[in-house]
Amino acid sequence: MLSPADMIILGAAALLFFGPDQLPKVARRAGHVMRDIQSTSQSFIREMERAADEAEFKENAARVEPVPYVEPVPYVEPPFTEPPVADPPAGEPPVVEPPVVEPPHAPEAQAGSSAGEPVNPETLPPEKISG
DSSP states (O other): OOOHHHHHHHHHHHHHHHHHHHHHHHHHHHHHHHHHHHHHHHHHHHHHHHHHHHHHHHHHHHHSOOOOOOOOOOOOOOOOOOOOOOOOOTTSOOOOOOOOOOOOOOHHHHHTOOSOOOOOGGGSOHHHHHO
16 A cells, blocks of 8 residues: 555656546546456356355355155045944943932822823822712
8 A cells, every 4th residue: 555655646647647638537547547457356256155155055066965856745624423432441341320219209199180190099188089
């Protein structure tokens, strides 16, 4: 990198060599050349990086084993079946619910019933029999 003093010396030498009329044209042309050199070098660097990446990709691809293609199996819904009834465990008796027993009716309720039920005369009180 040039120091400020070096740049002043180069500028003065260019002014003496090219003259005040030609110096702006020469400087513009030098700027275009520098830009072309820079873009060419960046393009070269990008191309080299791309080639290195491509070589690395091919090297990694060679290490990986290809996965074989397997045809997918279509899903088939199984038919509906009733769930099996569980058998009681062996050695234990099956659970049986006790029968429902209705309480006996009182004799007074039978004697005065009006539902058309037959009445047993032995269960009636004596005042109901004579009547």
